[in-house]
Amino acid sequence: MFRLIRHSLVAAALAILVACTPQAQDQIARNAARSALTPVVSEQFPGVPLQPALDCLIDNANAQQIRALAADAVLGPTESTLQIAKDIASKPETLRCLAINGLPALLR
Incomplete structure (x- = not known):
């Protein structure tokens, strides 16, 4: 039952996304x-x-x-x-992003 509800909600969200431009779809997916x-x-x-950690994770996630x-x-x-989250965080580019953007925020 839970799986059916989840699939129905995901299908509804995808139907809404289809009506958007590709840029809007990408932004909606990234926000979600x-x-x-x-x-x-x-x-x-x-x-x-x-915020810096979320930015690094989202920016380095694949589609x-x-x-x-x-x-x-x-x-x-x-x-x-x-x-x-762990998979994205372990990417070298994510680690670099966290070092550049996350550590300075930590030191403030």
Whole structure:
């Protein structure tokens, strides 16, 4: 039942996205992905500045990761959300971004 509801909500969200321009679709998906990541980053990475960390994760996620995270935003984060966050965070470009943007915010 839970899975059916989740799929229905995701399908409805995708139907709305289809009516948007590609740029609007991308922004909506990124905002939804950010929404799914916020509680995960807050809980799993305490002390890390939230906004810079979210920016680094979203900016370094691939399209498939953004879509999966956006789907997780519908009903809340899952174990998959955490795994995707860890996968993105382990990319060298994400680590560089966090070092450049996250550490200075931490030192303020």
